[in-house]
Amino acid sequence: MKKILTIGWKDLLLIFRDRGALILMLGAPFVLTIGLGLVSGAFSDTDNGTGLADIPVAIINQDEGELGAALVDVFNADGLADLLQPVAMGDVAEARRMVEDDEIAAAVIIPSGFTDSIIPQNATSEETGDVVAIDVYANPARPISASVVDGVVQDFVNRVETAVLAVNVSLSQLVTSGTLPMSELNQLPAIGQALSAQQIAAVQTDNQQLIEIRQDTATSDSSDFNPLAYFAPGMAITFLMYTVSLGGGRILQERDDRTLARLLVTPSSTTQIIGGKVLGIFFTAVAQVGVLVGASTLFFQLNWGDTLGVIMLILTVAIAATGWGMLLAAFARTPNQVMTYGSALMLTFGVLGGGFIDLPREGLLEWISRITPNAWALDGFVALGQGHTIADITTELLALLIMGALLFAIAITLFRRRTETILH
Amino acid sequence: MSEPILTTKDLRKSYGDLEAVKGVSFSVLRGEIFSLLGPNGAGKTTTISMLSCLLSPSGGTAEIGGHDIISNSLDVRKIIGVVPQEIALYEELTARQNLHFWGSMYNMSGKALKARIDEVLTQVNLAERANDRVSTFSGGMKRRINIAVGLLHKPQLLFMDEPTVGIDPQSRRRILDMVKELRDQGMTVLYTTHYMEEAEELSDRVGIIDHGKLIALGTQAELTKVVGQQETLRLHLGEGHLAEDHLELFTAVQGVLSATALNGEMALSVTEAEEALPGVISKANAVALPIRSIDIEEPNLEAVFLHLTGRALRD
Structure with a gap:
């Protein structure tokens, strides 16, 4: 394994010392993302992540109790006056429309009965068991502003939960110690009535969440979606095919430079050498997409979504793309041929996979696009960017893994057959 | 000089109808410099490629250090060093990085590898350029690093395939002196060349190869007796x-x-x-x-x- 890692690391080092390659691997997709972002107006978005102020947010308070009013007060507090611009509304549908039309960053809907579900005045203990959800309807075109609104709601909910739990724990201690008979609980006013035997048990065993925040992102058409969240992964994956072609070409370049022959006379197996070359391509692919994701996060304040999902998607798309790079190297006879085939593949996959334009992938086109890692990865990245989690992109992850495994198997079989002829 | 470290019997290599090596038999004794002398295309490199387990022979056998080159190639590759005719280095890595990489391929690591790298860099007179990229080196300097890689793991038998081709007389002189030093240190060298003077200066014994056949073998004195x-x-x-x-x-x-x-x-x-x-x-x-x-x-x-x-x- 050490030799495989050494060869892989050496290849990564060599590619990152090639200025021409770096320009195409990192510079080109970055510049094209900026270009496409400018054309699509992504940079004129009011929510560009810097200088956040006066975030428009609709508050629909359908609760008649104290907690609903308290949350409205939080949004209208002096401390948040510069940051938020809350508007009280009564029509949920209208508020949602405003979010979808990018007029506001989010709508916070406090449902009827919210206070009663937390501090029952007249409710029965059974009713108090229901979890009531505050709905934060977020604008995907303003992810940062929406996350600020969500943060304010979350903070409020945390405070309420802390207070409720503190009372519950105190009462549970009194009940379990025998200081307060269960029969006398009903005599306690307000919050004491909320404490059922079940709740005591729950509080004693875990941190049960009493209040749920339902996060919802508006289903937007293309005009609402931040175009950079599409172009950045699209370009990164498109140019990933260039990178893996370069990596595949290095195998044949090693033959031309006679370093492959020198490797083969060392006490290293063919598997170690091919494994090292594969790892080199994989390392380079991961590094390229990783750098582009990092750079677009830093410079465009692009929110790529669920971190674990993004990492897994980078790894799996790198595996699939590496498979294509190996296959190219296995078929081609010279490094130049690899690059020629690779460039053709990069453009074809870029178009088919939707890296340049969001083609309507339907029917035959849908099927053809599925042979490209681009289509699967782009779907995954867009889903994550829209707030989905790793669990929602398991199909994409599996498809990329299977694609990589199949391509490796074919490429390695071809390589083994060509080990001797490849030296001449 | 005593027992042979390398023995070939009727070694052959064909590419389709072209027979590049036509049944070569010879032995190389431990501690000697054995030269294969012959014009370009005589079959010297093909012979070395088979002996270094890079090419499979079409026929015949060869043993190095008691290991068969076909059935026990891994053990053979552990005890041989190869200095190929072409510069086989990563030009965008430094001399030290190249040596570290190739040392790792010979299962060397840590302080032992670092110390050995310093040693061979001194041996080839390039210690001061250790951290420069190979792409900045002259042809002669690249040749010396090319040799250093072959020496790194202290092989029992070193194959040197025309190591002085295309370099200036000064670098050539240094390389020839280095080969003699290696022999003095007890290393066995199989040296191929088409320069008669190099074979005469270096060799304990010479095999003359032409059109894939070994046509004469012996010390220089023995060979010149042939022509009376x-x-x-x-x-x-x-x-x-x-x-x-x-x-x-x-x-x-x-x-x-x-x-x-x-x-x-x-x-x-x-x-x-x-x-x-x-x-x-x-x-x-x-x-x-x-x-x-x-x-x-x-x-x-x-x-x-x-x-x-x-x-x-x-x-």
């Missing part, structure tokens, strides 16, 4: 006169055994130079062939090759 007391008259003809046009003319002269041409020069193999010289000059005058100068050469490996093949070594 023959000497070589080297005639430098005047401008505009091709040696090839006059070969038949001189073979008829008394005392001349054979005549070959190379780069405008004519090489006459003679039994006794003093005896043959008057006849040669007389014949040249008779046909008005201008001779600019004449060199008389004692028997050497060139003469041996000429005697055995009827061709000059650099044909």
Whole structure:
């Protein structure tokens, strides 16, 4: 394994010392993302992540109790006056429309009965068991502003939960110690009535969440979606095919430079050498997409979504793309041929996979696009960017893994057959 | 020098109908410099490629350090070092990074590898350039790093395939001195060359190879006995006169055994130079062939090759 890692690391080092390659691997997709972002107006978005102020947010308070009013007060507090611009509304549908039309960053809907579900005045203990959800309807075109609104709601909910739990724990201690008979609980006013035997048990065993925040992102058409969240992964994956072609070409370049022959006379197996070359391509692919994701996060304040999902998607798309790079190297006879085939593949996959334009992938086109890692990865990245989690992109992850495994198997079989002829 | 470290028996390699090596048999003794001398395309590199387990032989056998090169290639590759004819280095890595990488491929690591890298860099006189990229080196310096890689793991048997091709005389001198130092340190070297002078200077024993066949084998003294007391008259003809046009003319002269041409020069193999010289000059005058100068050469490996093949070594 050490030799495989050494060869892989050496290849990564060599590619990152090639200025021409770096320009195409990192510079080109970055510049094209900026270009496409400018054309699509992504940079004129009011929510560009810097200088956040006066975030428009609709508050629909359908609760008649104290907690609903308290949350409205939080949004209208002096401390948040510069940051938020809350508007009280009564029509949920209208508020949602405003979010979808990018007029506001989010709508916070406090449902009827919210206070009663937390501090029952007249409710029965059974009713108090229901979890009531505050709905934060977020604008995907303003992810940062929406996350600020969500943060304010979350903070409020945390405070309420802390207070409720503190009372519950105190009462549970009194009940379990025998200081307060269960029969006398009903005599306690307000919050004491909320404490059922079940709740005591729950509080004693875990941190049960009493209040749920339902996060919802508006289903937007293309005009609402931040175009950079599409172009950045699209370009990164498109140019990933260039990178893996370069990596595949290095195998044949090693033959031309006679370093492959020198490797083969060392006490290293063919598997170690091919494994090292594969790892080199994989390392380079991961590094390229990783750098582009990092750079677009830093410079465009692009929110790529669920971190674990993004990492897994980078790894799996790198595996699939590496498979294509190996296959190219296995078929081609010279490094130049690899690059020629690779460039053709990069453009074809870029178009088919939707890296340049969001083609309507339907029917035959849908099927053809599925042979490209681009289509699967782009779907995954867009889903994550829209707030989905790793669990929602398991199909994409599996498809990329299977694609990589199949391509490796074919490429390695071809390589083994060509080990001797490849030296001449 | 005692037992053989390498033994080949009837080693062959064919590419389709082309037979590149046609049944080569020889042994290399521990601690000696053994040269395979022959013109380009004679089969030297193909032989070394088979012995270093890079190419599978089409026939015959070979053992290195008691290990069969086919059935036990991994053990063979552990004890051999290879300095290929071409520069086989990563030009965008530094000399030290190259050596570290290749050392790792020979299962070396840590402080031992670092110390050995410093040692070989000193040995090839490039310690000061250790951290410079190989792409900034001259051809001679690259050749020396190329050799250093082969020495890194202290191989029992070092294959050096034409290590002085295309370099300046100063670098060539350094490399030849280095090869002799390696022999003095006890390393066994199998050296291929088409330079007769290198084989003469370095070798304990020489195998002469031509058209894939080993045509002579022995010490220099043993080989020159093959041509007896023959000497070589080297005639430098005047401008505009091709040696090839006059070969038949001189073979008829008394005392001349054979005549070959190379780069405008004519090489006459003679039994006794003093005896043959008057006849040669007389014949040249008779046909008005201008001779600019004449060199008389004692028997050497060139003469041996000429005697055995009827061709000059650099044909």
